[in-house]
Amino acid sequence: MSAKDGCGHHHDYYKRRKFYYHVMAAIIALIILILFVILLIYLILRPTKPTFTLQDITLYAFNISTTTTTLTSNLQITISSRNPNSRIGIYYDKLDVYATYRNQQITLPTMIPPTYQGHKDVNVWSPYLYGNEVPVAPYLAMSLAEDETAGTVLVNVRAIGRVRWKVGTFVSATYRLNVNCPAYITFGNKNNGFVVGPAVKYKVVEGCNVDV
DSSP states (O other): OOHHHHHHHHHHHHHHHHHHHHHHHHHHHHHHHHHHHHHHHHHHHOOOOOEEEEEEEEEEEEEEETTTTEEEEEEEEEEEEEOOOSSOEEEEEEEEEEEEETTEEOSOOEEEOOEEEOTTOEEEEOOEEEEEEEEOOHHHHHHHHHHHHHTEEEEEEEEEEEEEEEETTEEOOOEEEEEEEEEEEEOSOGGGSEEETTEEEEEEEEEOEEEO
16 A cells, blocks of 8 residues: 555545534534523523412221221312413323322322313312222321321322423423322311211312422
C-alpha cells in the first residue's frame, strides 16, 4: 500500500469521526431542547396536584374477633377528586382504593376505572371496600376491640395509583399518586350517623393528604 493510500484512509477515518461527532452533538442538543421546553412548560403552568375529599362512609359490617384475630368489614365510601389546574388535565391511569387500620390493610383494594379529569373538574367515586376475615396482628386485634368498645375507631382510606398531566397535545410521563384520608367511625351511638337499612352512613367531609 502506498503512502498516498494510507493518507486517504486516514482522511476518510477523520471525516467519519467528524460526522459521528456532529450527529451526536445534534442528538444531545435536541434532548437538551426537549428537556428545556418541558421545564419551561412546567415553570409557566406549574401543575398543582389534585385535591381529594372523603365525603362519607356507609358501614355495613365491622366485626373484630380477638379469638381468631380476624376482621370482617364491609363499607362503601364516597370520595371526590378536584383538578385545581385551569390549563392542565389529569389522566388517572390506575387508582386502587382500600382501608387500613394503624397502617395494616384491612380490605381488598377496589379498582377505580381509568378516567380523564378536565380543567377544574370534579370526579366523585363511591366504591365498596370488602375484607372477609382478614388476619390482623394480635396486638392490633386487641387495640381495635378496645377502640370499638370506647366508641371510636380511626380508619384510613387510602388510594394509590398512577397519573399523567396533559397540556394541550402534550402528555407527561407517569407519576405515582398516594392519597391518605383519615376517618373516625363512631360505634354505639347511631345519632352520629344516618341509618340506611342495615347500614349506618357517616358524614365525614375530611380532606386527604395527597402526594404525587
